[in-house]
Amino acid sequence: MSGNLVLAFDVGGSHVAAALVDLTTLSIEAAQSQPLDTRASGEAVMDAFGEIGAGVLAKAPARKSAGIAMAMPGPFDYQNGICYIRGQAKYDQLFGFDFRRGMAARFPDFLPCDIRFVNDASAALLGEIHRGAAAGAGRVIGLTLGTGIGSAFAVDGRIVIAGPGVPPHGYIYCLPWKEGTVEDTLSSRGLQGRYREVSGRLCDAREIAALASTDPLAKKVMEDFGRDLGAVLLPLATSFRPDVIVLGGAIARSAQLFLPAAQEAIEKNGTCLKVFHLLDHAALVGAAVAWQEK
Secondary structure, three states, X not given: OOOOEEEEEEEOOOEEEEEEEEOOOOOEEEEEEEEOOOOOOHXXXXXXXXXXXXXXXXXXXXXXXXXXXXXXXXXXXXXXXXXXXOOOOOOHHXXXXXXXXXXXXXXXXXXXXXXXXXXXXXXXXXXXXXXXXXXXXXXXXXXXXXXXXXXXXXXXXXXXXXXXXXXXXXXXXXXXXXXXXXXXXXXXXXXXXXXXXXXXXXXXXXXHHHHOOOOHHHHHHHHHHHHHHHHHHHHHHHHHOOOEEEEEOHXXXXXXXXXXXXXXXXXXXOXXXXXXXXXXXXXXXXXHHHHHHO
């Protein structure tokens, strides 16, 4: 196919979103989102992508798309479309699965070479650089806080995966923190575990945030989350020296509950924390940006 649109996907730890993105204006059309069973078989996951993608394309039947842009969590071979996720309580059964082949089978109008992949956190950061909270910034760190924690680093509008202050591949989820990793604390399961530890109740991250206005334990858990976030970011901000750090993902929707504590924790560095402007659309826009660059 040829055209000025791409069919963009944002694949998360519990959902998939899709939309048409205009490659010139980076505006979004026909956005849809639906829950995703991340423990399903590879073919079942591909079928879910096919279903939502077909729904998006059906909303603009007269518009032609140039390709497919997929924002995917890692580890993932973004050049060849092979999934290498394992041990993250999601997509374990897709280890070694060929996503390009699976998508090409469901979208035969697109050439396999026009089905392109980018890290989801990198895509989200690119979206915020081009149309959001990081516009005009030279050095930026982007985090997505949700089922897991995604991270990306950018210099002058381009993603960097190595260099001074950048952890390997730009990943912070696997860095040691307390008795585990950063992701064990700075994720929805981290919030759930901490709240259950202090209250004896099992609630998801959204419920904990909603309880914070009336439950002192929930309020403290959210504030502690912010302090931990700031403590994790401080050495990264000191070494990478970003102009701004932008935060997205489902947990960032409750930023008012933890952002002040996080900002205080990195105050000495002077780095500003901001919430994504594009919210759920950041990775879709960024996937389109990355598609054009490949």
